[in-house]
Amino acid sequence: MKRIALSCVAAAIVAFTAQAAAPPSPSPADWREVDPQNLVLLDTRYGQVAIELAPEFAPVNAARFKALVRAHFYDGKTFYRVIDGFVAQGGIGEGTAATKDHPKDDATDRLWPTLKAEFDRPVGTDVTFTPLGSPDLFAPEVGHVDGFPVGRDAREGRMWIIHCPGTLAFARDDKPDTASTEFYIVIGEAPRRLDRNLTAFGRVIAGLQYIQKLERGDPDVDAGVIEDVAKQDPILRVQIAADLPAAAQPHFQVMRTESQAFDAKKDEKRNITSTFFFRKPPAILDVCLMPVAVKRSGP
Amino acid sequence: MKRIALSCVAAAIVAFTAQAAAPPSPSPADWREVDPQNLVLLDTRYGQVAIELAPEFAPVNAARFKALVRAHFYDGKTFYRVIDGFVAQGGIGEGTAATKDHPKDDATDRLWPTLKAEFDRPVGTDVTFTPLGSPDLFAPEVGHVDGFPVGRDAREGRMWIIHCPGTLAFARDDKPDTASTEFYIVIGEAPRRLDRNLTAFGRVIAGLQYIQKLERGDPDVDAGVIEDVAKQDPILRVQIAADLPAAAQPHFQVMRTESQAFDAKKDEKRNITSTFFFRKPPAILDVCLMPVAVKRSGP
Numbered sequence: 001m002k003r004i005a006l007s008c009v010a011a012a013i014v015a016f017t018a019q020a021a022a023p024p025s026p027s028p029a030d031w032r033e034v035d036p037q038n039l040v041l042l043d044t045r046y047g048q049v050a051i052e053l054a055p056e057f058a059p060v061n062a063a064r065f066k067a068l069v070r071a072h073f074y075d076g077k078t079f080y081r082v083i084d085g086f087v088a089q090g091g092i093g094e095g096t097a098a099t100k101d102h103p104k105d106d107a108t109d110r111l112w113p114t115l116k117a118e119f120d121r122p123v124g125t126d127v128t129f130t131p132l133g134s135p136d137l138f139a140p141e142v143g144h145v146d147g148f149p150v151g152r153d154a155r156e157g158r159m160w161i162i163h164c165p166g167t168l169a170f171a172r173d174d175k176p177d178t179a180s181t182e183f184y185i186v187i188g189e190a191p192r193r194l195d196r197n198l199t200a201f202g203r204v205i206a207g208l209q210y211i212q213k214l215e216r217g218d219p220d221v222d223a224g225v226i227e228d229v230a231k232q233d234p235i236l237r238v239q240i241a242a243d244l245p246a247a248a249q250p251h252f253q254v255m256r257t258e259s260q261a262f263d264a265k266k267d268e269k270r271n272i273t274s275t276f277f278f279r280k281p282p283a284i285l286d287v288c289l290m291p292v293a294v295k296r297s298g299p
Numbered sequence: 300m301k302r303i304a305l306s307c308v309a310a311a312i313v314a315f316t317a318q319a320a321a322p323p324s325p326s327p328a329d330w331r332e333v334d335p336q337n338l339v340l341l342d343t344r345y346g347q348v349a350i351e352l353a354p355e356f357a358p359v360n361a362a363r364f365k366a367l368v369r370a371h372f373y374d375g376k377t378f379y380r381v382i383d384g385f386v387a388q389g390g391i392g393e394g395t396a397a398t399k400d401h402p403k404d405d406a407t408d409r410l411w412p413t414l415k416a417e418f419d420r421p422v423g424t425d426v427t428f429t430p431l432g433s434p435d436l437f438a439p440e441v442g443h444v445d446g447f448p449v450g451r452d453a454r455e456g457r458m459w460i461i462h463c464p465g466t467l468a469f470a471r472d473d474k475p476d477t478a479s480t481e482f483y484i485v486i487g488e489a490p491r492r493l494d495r496n497l498t499a500f501g502r503v504i505a506g507l508q509y510i511q512k513l514e515r516g517d518p519d520v521d522a523g524v525i526e527d528v529a530k531q532d533p534i535l536r537v538q539i540a541a542d543l544p545a546a547a548q549p550h551f552q553v554m555r556t557e558s559q560a561f562d563a564k565k566d567e568k569r570n571i572t573s574t575f576f577f578r579k580p581p582a583i584l585d586v587c588l589m590p591v592a593v594k595r596s597g598p
Contacts (some may be wrong), residue, residue, distance in 0.1 A: 084508035085464060119577070137434060137583045165384060165488055176577045187511075188489055189464055189588050193571060193580035209383035209515040212486075214509040272492060278418070278475045281492035284436045289488050 026173050026261035031253040031295065032146065034205070038062075039241035039252060040069060042207075044079075044214070044233060050206035050252060050296075051168055054148050057161050058118035058201035061170055061179065065201065068112065068181060069238045078232035079298050082214045083224040085188030089171055090235055096225045108181070117176040119196045120160035123152060128258045129159060133266065134285040138192040142287040144257035148203055149287045153197055161200035164190050164288035168202035185211050190288040205252055205294045248299055255293040266290060325560035330594065331445065331554040333504070337361075338540035338551060339368060341506075343378075343513070348506035349551060349595075350467055353447050355426050356460050357417035357500035360469055360478065362471045364500065367480060368409065368537045377531035381513045382523035384487030388470055389534055390480050407480070416475040418495045419459035422451060427557045428458060432565065433584040437491040441586040443556035447502055448586045450494055460499035462589035463489050467501035484510050489587040504551055504593045511593060547598055554592040565589060 040051040055062040068074060080093035092108070123129070123192050129152055131143040139151030140161065149167075152159040161167060167186045170179035179199055187208075204211065214233045215226035226232045241249050269290060270283045327488070339350040354361040365375060379392035422428070428451055430442040438450030441461065448466075451458040460466060466485045469478035478498055486507075503510065515533045516523035525531045540548050554561050568589060569582045 019521060084511060100370065117577075135436060137585075138581055176576055181330070189585065191588070192583075192585070193576070195580070196578045197576050212511045276473055277492070277496050278416075281493045281496070282437055284491075286488070286491070288324070288434075289490070 025089075026259070026293075027173050027257060029262035030256050032256050034252040034254060036242035036249055036251075037066075037240065038202075039242055039250075040065075040202070041239045041244075041250070042074075043236040043238070044210045046210040046213040047207055049210055050205050051202050052147070052205050052248070052252070052254070053168075054146070054161060055201070056146070056218060057121055057148070057159075058199050060115055061118050062201040063182075063201045064112070064115055065168075065170075065183065066240060068241070069240055071111075072238075073112075073181065074235045074238045077235045078229070079211075079214045079235065080217075080229075080232050081223065081225045082187075082216045082233075083219045086182040086186075086191060086219075086224075088187050088214050089182060089184040089224075091171075091183060093182075096222065098299040101267075104216050112180045114173075114178045114180045115170070115199075117172070117179070118199045118201070119176070120158040123154065123159050128202065130258045130262070132285055132287050132290065134136045134157060134270065134287075136287060144262075144287075144290075144292065147205075147254040147257050147292045149290075158196075160196050161203070162190070162287060163192055163194045163198075163200065164203070166204035166208050167200050168204065169194075169198045169200040172198060187211055187214075188214040205254060206296060250296060251298040253295040253297075257292060262292070265293070300432045307316075315322075325554060325558070325592075329558040329560035331555050331557050333551040333553060335541035335548055335550075336365075336539065337501075338549075339364075339501070340538045340540055340543075340549070341373075342535040342537070343509045344470060344535065345512040345532075346509040348509055349504050349549070350501050351446070351504050351551070351553070352467075353445070353460060354443070354500070356420055356447070356458075357498050359414055360417050360498045361500040363411070363414055363479075364467075364482065368539055369542070369568050370481065371537075372411075373534045373537045376534050377528070378510075378513045378534065379516075379528075379531050380483075380522065380524045381486075381515045381532075382518045383515045385485075385490060385518075386483040387510050387513050388481060388483040388523075390470075390482060392481075392524065392531075395521065405451040413477045413479045414469070414498075415470075416478065417458040417491075417498045417500070418469070418475070422453065422456050422458050429557045429561070431584055431586050431589065433569065433586075435465050435586060438495060443561075443586075443589075443591065446504075446553040446556050446591040448589075457495075459495050460502070461489070461586060462491055462493045462497075462499065463502070465503035466499050467503065468493075468497045468499040469545055471497060486510055487514075504553060505595060549595060550597040552594040552596075557592060561591070564592070 034052050038053040041051040053062045079088050079090045081089040127145045129145050133183040136142040141152045149162040149164045150159050151162050163186050165186050172179040172180040214232050270285050325598040333351050337352040341348040342540050352361045378387050378389045380388035426444045428444050435441040440451045448461040448463045449458050450461050462485050470481040514530050516525040569584050
């Protein structure tokens, strides 16, 4: 009885990490090194966030984001619109009440014109889609490509990155082809209605908890924009890992979602055998709840 | 063009608050005052969290939580196990590595013996279940009772509170009837596999963003327990609103989920008409993504 609290913890662990003890252990071949050219390091005051870009899903939008990063566009800007349970939106926030005294200059529009949307892409042979093997309410089929949660419509021959917690996408105006500089990261229950309606081009692979710590706006006031600029959390610095000196580059490996090792993880999560579960849950996977393991090495 | 950023915001607003401009406006009869006897005010260093208890789903467990609150059991304790994307667990954390030098005394076990589980309850006539009207992958039927997200199995004649972000439940040991003092609040994508496996007895109705700010543990180390006690965020104080002087009591109203006003909100969220949506999303509602409006008045 004296161990009840420990047992509580240990038991709850089972519920969370049933997928952690996979038989057999993944081999080196089951891991993919994240290309440092697609690895974004975003510093907040709470810690560093690592994001992998997915140019295979949105080449033009991903390239724009990298160009913005390399131009130090985001450094010193803020997360100006943060809605709990929904998204954290960052960038210049031009035209919002928060920045009404600091209108964007015309040069910004000239430098960073609006982009053609890349809401989805053709199903192709350049990447490997691995079905999740569970039904989904929003897409005909869901699964993974290179660790990204992906929806697929075989009839239409299209696929797209799903809005899960951690998904990175560009905000836009009412018209489709109007994204330019403002981005958001999903921080709440997956807002799947946004799938194929905005251009998603990356996902957070480490440090999402630091985005969760960002100061929130009031969704009922100015759409969640934090009107007191002093309260907006800054984007301290954003860098592409490849631009750092080799010795300063962190390295990330993502489990290959086309591997048998990942298949085994899915089976394990789908078919819960822990005795903690008094009632066996349905053998269902949610694509946004299926963790894709990430390892970090280096500084 | 100079308004692109504002437009971005305004457009994204639409995506988020399409449900906010309901026709017709809810009337006073569409709102239910939260019973101050079931209203818990939990102070963190980031802000106050308001929780509504659901004794109609778990009378014994909800009563225990109130008794613990009134005994000041949680005051000065911590959120000692916080896993990003999953749960924030609070209480004494006895037996964890973090508190290994402070074993629980036997008096705690005698004062707060383990409880019989209340994982679900009979479908009854004392409360009104309103179906969501959308399919669900985990339960035969989902909907709401008094604002709580609820699953129902008509064949078995049972219903239960669903694990959505904000759901409050007791942690337990491996055996079902082992909850005593440790609680958790869901902070990530709904962990539906926990439904009917733990006793859920409340939900956060305001201030979940403060729970999101809590210091996280490393899920790969000691099951997410924050080993450095100094880094654990404290539970500053927990109170039952009814125990405060009348003038100091906040008042919360929750939209009646059995009302036509709520039906209209559901229809509006299900059938998105905003021109922002280039592609009309499937007419699907997720029970954890259907907001139940809350109004606050008083101090």
